[in-house]
Amino acid sequence: MSPKPLEQxxxxxxxxxxxLKDLVTKDDLARELGLVRQEFRxxxxxxRxxxxxxxxxxxxxxxxxxxxxxxxxxxxxRLVAKxxxxxx
Numbered sequence: 466m467s468p469k470p471l472e473q474x475x476x477x478x479x480x481x482x483x484x485l486k487d488l489v490t491k492d493d494l495a496r497e498l499g500l501v502r503q504e505f506r507x508x509x510x511x512x513r514x515x516x517x518x519x520x521x522x523x524x525x526x527x528x529x530x531x532x533x534x535x536x537x538x539x540x541x542x543r544l545v546a547k548x549x550x551x552x553x
Contacts, residue, residue, distance in 0.1 A: 469478065
């Protein structure tokens, strides 16, 4: 049998029975994909929880800053009023 031209060589021409034993089936791929998806969902849930905690922490800090700013505005208003002789 004469060799085929390179353009006509297929994967079937190159593999042996030993090569075919190590091929993965669709069921194997589906099972592995399911495991990866399950792990990904678990990680995603964990990240959502961490993100929620971080947002709560930031909102708390923003609230503290707003309260301090309000307190400083009141103090400044009293000082201005006192310097202008409005209060006794």
